[in-house]
Amino acid sequence: MIGVGKIKQYSNILEKPLSKGKQEVSLSAFAFLFSELVQYNQTRVDNIAELERRLEDAGYAVGARVLELLCHRDKGNRRETRLLGILSFVHSTVWKVLFGKVADSLEKGTEHEDEYMISEKDLLVNKYISIPKDMGTFNCGAFVAGIVRGVLDGAGFPAVVTAHFVPMEGLQRPRTTILIKFAEEVLQREARLG
Amino acid sequence: MPPAAPRSGDAIFASVERVNAELFTLTYGAIVRQLLTDLEEVEEVNKQLDQMGYNIGIRLIDEFLAKSNVSRCVDFKETAEMIAKVGFKMFLGVTASVMNWDADGTCCSIVLEDNPLVDFVELPDTCQGLYYCNILSGVIRGALEMVAMKTEVTWIRDMLRGDDAYELQVKLLKQVPEEYPYKDDE
Numbered sequence: 470m471i472g473v474g475k476i477k478q479y480s481n482i483l484e485k486p487l488s489k490g491k492q493e494v495s496l497s498a499f500a501f502l503f504s505e506l507v508q509y510n511q512t513r514v515d516n517i518a519e520l521e522r523r524l525e526d527a528g529y530a531v532g533a534r535v536l537e538l539l540c541h542r543d544k545g546n547r548r549e550t551r552l553l554g555i556l557s558f559v560h561s562t563v564w565k566v567l568f569g570k571v572a573d574s575l576e577k578g579t580e581h582e583d584e585y586m587i588s589e590k591d592l593l594v595n596k597y598i599s600i601p602k603d604m605g606t607f608n609c610g611a612f613v614a615g616i617v618r619g620v621l622d623g624a625g626f627p628a629v630v631t632a633h634f635v636p637m638e639g640l641q642r643p644r645t646t647i648l649i650k651f652a653e654e655v656l657q658r659e660a661r662l663g
Numbered sequence: 664m665p666p667a668a669p670r671s672g673d674a675i676f677a678s679v680e681r682v683n684a685e686l687f688t689l690t691y692g693a694i695v696r697q698l699l700t701d702l703e704e705v706e707e708v709n710k711q712l713d714q715m716g717y718n719i720g721i722r723l724i725d726e727f728l729a730k731s732n733v734s735r736c737v738d739f740k741e742t743a744e745m746i747a748k749v750g751f752k753m754f755l756g757v758t759a760s761v762m763n764w765d766a767d768g769t770c771c772s773i774v775l776e777d778n779p780l781v782d783f784v785e786l787p788d789t790c791q792g793l794y795y796c797n798i799l800s801g802v803i804r805g806a807l808e809m810v811a812m813k814t815e816v817t818w819i820r821d822m823l824r825g826d827d828a829y830e831l832q833v834k835l836l837k838q839v840p841e842e843y844p845y846k847d848d849e
Contacts, residue, residue, distance in 0.1 A: 482784075498682040
């Protein structure tokens, strides 16, 4: 009798082997899911700021888990302790795993010492989203800002992260910039480490 | 021009843009967590997930029909096969199988061995009544309703509750013929 292989049952989820992270789903499945997330949250809030905050909170949870997963799988449980290290981790590794490519650019803010910006011409989550005029500066990239904040917070670099649209010449759709403003203690620690 | 032949699930999945399944899994987890925090009652969360799935399903069917070039299904058996082999493959990248047909061909089970929604997930004791993947039942119900079939979709087996696979029972309640919106004599 030919036996059909059964999935091995693990009594404890922690014993299950970690997947390689190569499995994929269609972009439209993700887009549908994300649109439902936004629509559901729209029914629970009264204003734009609340909506952005809720999306950011959802992203924060994703970011915390992504950090754990990637540190364990891709970096051999090594922690980043320097500012530039964690920024390049977010800009390259995290972006590559989540969105399939490294972020378009990583810049240091010119006006403030504690500001850094990660920019993306066409953010995945905003691909199929159009913002109505009456929603002003609302940006669904708040979800991605939440992911970045989750990663940074989990790694010990508390920061305030927001998403903004920056219109660019020559591009039909504005570029999305994730603005990261690190907390005072991070800069002090960075200065101490030299 | 002859109509294009229906494409297989693998071919469509290879041709659409894809994203990392982990982003999808983690986003779904964030949604379920938000629902649990807001609604608190497990039954309410199940209903809300089903509703969200329904909203997705009614739009997903358009994309499905556009990308897969299938012609009208002859009977419910063919419909179920389409969902399992083409639908699941082109959106979630996993193949499902259809089994347990009943005598008059109106009720079957779709079995999923691999489910990208539930990677890394464990149900805590406080949420034992939760159908974590309930969004899938809503998607199937919504999609089929848009093609004139009223169905009832329920979970038979759920790996998060200790079973060995995910099994959805799809039961055809009735075929709703499309109503022509204009009167003939006007």
